Amino acid sequence: MDNEQIGKRPKVVSKSFMAVGPTLHYSHENVLKCWLLAVVAFSVSCLFWSKIVTGSFWTFDLHSLSFSEFWRLGQPIITGVSRGVSIFEYPWQILVLGLLMGILAIVPVLISQLMSFSYSLPFILAVFFLADLPGFAICLLVSCVAAACRPLRFRSRIIAAALCTAPQLLYWGFFGGAWKLEPIKLGFSYAPWICAWLVGLAIAGLVLGIGHYTRYRPGLVWAFTSIFLLLAIVTFEIRIGFDELDYQLYVAKNDPEQAVEFHEHDITEAFDRTLADPAVEKYLAGFFYPTESIQRRAELKREIQTQLTYDRWPSWFIVPPELNFPAKKRELFEQYDSFISRRSQSPRMPISLYYKALLSEYRPVYNILGQEEILRFYNDYPHRDSLPIWHRLYEQFPESSESLEARCRIAHDWAGRGEFEQAEKLLVETQNKLRERLKLLEEDQTQSETFFSPFRPLADSAMTVFKFTELQRRLNQLHNLISSENRADDPDTxxxxxRFVMLNPHNTDFPWHLDELLKQMGDKDPLRDNILLAKAKLIADEQLRAEKLAQLHRDFQNTEGGMQALYELGLLKRRRWSQQNDSNLEQKKKLLVETRAALTSFTEKYPASIFTEQAKKILEDLPAAD
Incomplete structure (x- = not known):
């Protein structure tokens, strides 16, 4: 009897740990077709994510992955510091990132829940390789395993899906913040991921809600993936645009003034390292260089100066990265040309042309390189090879702020060709426009701080208050220099x-040209005071320079050169005062008194001078004399 009862017991079939979803109960061909469509839509989402974040549709490189890059998400994406756009300059990027990340976060989980874990693997691999988010792909793997597990197969599928996104939430929490920013920006940096979580829940709610009434027929996942992807693309194109993305990639992050290669560098260490290299020593021994070390060094520096005129270092010089400005120059030109050729109708074209023209003006200061072994650059002189770019900027975008700089350079060139009336007319027009732009820019900078102050739209121009002020100074100086007082009626004058206008003050032959001009003019020549002022400013000894400036002011008190000599004397006194340490308080106090006296005398004697306002600002910043 017992044996019969035992034989009649029902057999218990063990259930697998991984469950199969309801969608697989339908026709396999239809399921597979819809699954493939979902894979395609999801892969496009990954590629679009890569495009708006890095500027390329695919950037994955397994060999270059470090630990930080493996898990990266926050600051580079939020601030656009690497390749993309910043949410603080383009707030709509929050929604775009949220839509795409929401797709990436929830679709693999839904596939695993409605079908099976194996069907979610291609989605995880797409995130790993196509979206270049390997750390996030690991979190998705955990989520998809959890979604396919029988213990998490709740009656409420939406709750199960929400619980399975816990790894994604942890990932966003740990790696999604821009931790190097101030607290308020750090808080806002999580906005895209909060949006992503809400978008993910919305997609899950729509798929599972509608699926509840359709018995989870295949097709809902790929349909809503495509809809939200399309929404992200349309939002990005309308509110930001691919031309703006290219601007960020090729122009905005390539300001030549921010490039470290064009900053001031001491080349002594690199020079010593080069001369100590056995291969270089052997190479130099094959040429007729002096054997004495000091003479050889001087000769080699002259060769460096000669080669730098062609934008290259000598072949024997070991160039460290921070000194390799020729390569940086070529790289930046390529970046600007890429944007100009692709986005010629973009409103950012004036900035790209401005940067390109400014970059072409960069030249080393050869005198300082030979005397102090300091590599310093200047860009305030209009070279002839840069003029076509300035003309294009002026002619195609005459109403842009950048065109004001182009006008100044073009007017300088016209004056150098003797077309003074045409240059003066352009200068007056530029000065009027600049005053208007400067006033508007200063008003914009006085806006009060609010909770949403971190969200500042990207500036429409590369011109700042400082640049406008510096440009205004150069415009005024050039206008005064070519005024009718300095031209007289003599053609030779x-x-x-x-000729004086077109002299480059940074060239080594500048003093020689000044002497030649002085030989050609008499004592009453209207340009004489300006030539003498230029010569006085070249004197290396500060004490002797101060004496020459003071003498020049006494001899030409009623001319522009004499007026400026007093102003330059005040600047020289202030610089000497600021360089004095506290060990010699009496000397420092004396220089402060002399600085205040020179600048006060200047403002009282010449209230209408172009330098008066600046002199008053300097006086206000000076400490009170004891």
Missing amino acids: GKRLA
């Missing part, structure tokens, strides 16, 4: 003025 006009020729000398044109």
Whole structure:
């Protein structure tokens, strides 16, 4: 009897740990077709994510992955510091990132829940390789395993899906913040991921809600993936645009003034390292260089100066990365040309042309390189090879703020050709426009701080208050220099003025040209005071320079050169005062008194001078004399 009862017991079939979803109960061909469509839509989402974040549709490189890059998400994406756009400059990027990340976070989980874990693997691999988010792919793997597990197969599928997104939430919490920013920006940096979580829940709610009434027929996942992807693309194109993305990639992050290669560098260490290299020593021994070390060094520096005129270092010089400005120059030109050729109708074209023209003006200061072994650059002189770019900027975008700089350079060139009336007309027009732009820019900078102050739209121009002020100074100086007072009626005077205007003060032959001009003019020549002022400013000894400036002011008190000599004397006194340490308080106090006296005298004697406002600002910043 017992044996019969035992034989009649029902057999218990063990259930697998991984469950199969309801969608697989339908026709396999239809299920597979819809699954493939979902894979395609999801892969496009990954590629679009890569595009808006890095500028390329696919950037994955397994060999270059470090630990930080493996888990990266926050600051580079939020601030656009690497390649993309910043949410603080383009707030709509929050929604775009949220839509895409929401798709990436929930679709694999839904596939695992409605079908099976194995069907979610291609989605995880797409995130790993196509979206270049390997750390996030690991979190998705955990979520998909959890979604396919029988213990998490709740009656409420939406609750199960929400619980299975816990790894994604942890990932966003740990790696999604821009921790190097101030607290308020750090808080806002989580906005895209909060949006992503809400978008993910919305997709899950729509798929599972509608699926509840359709018995989870295949097709809902790929349909809503495509809808939300399309929404992200449309939002990005309308509110940000691919031209703006290219601007960020090729122009905005390539300001030549921010490039470390064009900053001031001491080349002594690199020079010593080069001369100590056995291969270099052997190479130099094959040429007729002096054997004595000091003479050889001087000769080699002259060769460096010669080669740098062609934008290259000598072949024997070991160039460290921070000194390799020729390569940086070529790289930046390529970036600007890429944007100009692809986005010629973009409103950012004036900025790209401005940067390109400014970059072409960069030249090393050869005198300082030979004397102090300091590599320093200047870009305030209009070279002839840069003029076509400035003309294009002025002619195609005459109403842009950047065109004001182009006008100044073009007017300088016209004055150097002797076309003074045309240059003066352009200068007056530019000065009027600049005053208007400067006033508007200063008003914009006085806006009060609010809770949403971190969200500042990207500036429409590369011109800042500082740049406008510096440009205004150069415009005023050039206008005063080519005024009718310095031209007289003598044709030779006009020729000398044109020649003086086009002299490059950074060239090694600048003093020689000044002497030649002085030989050609008499004591009453209207340009004489300007030539003498230029010569006085070249004197290396500060004490002797101060004496020359003071003498020049006494001899030409009623001319522009004499007026500026007093102003330059005040600046020289202030610089000497600021360089004095506290060990010699009496000397420092004396220089402060002399600085205040020189600048006060200047403001009282010449209230209408172009330098008066600046002199008053300097006086206000000076400490009170004891």
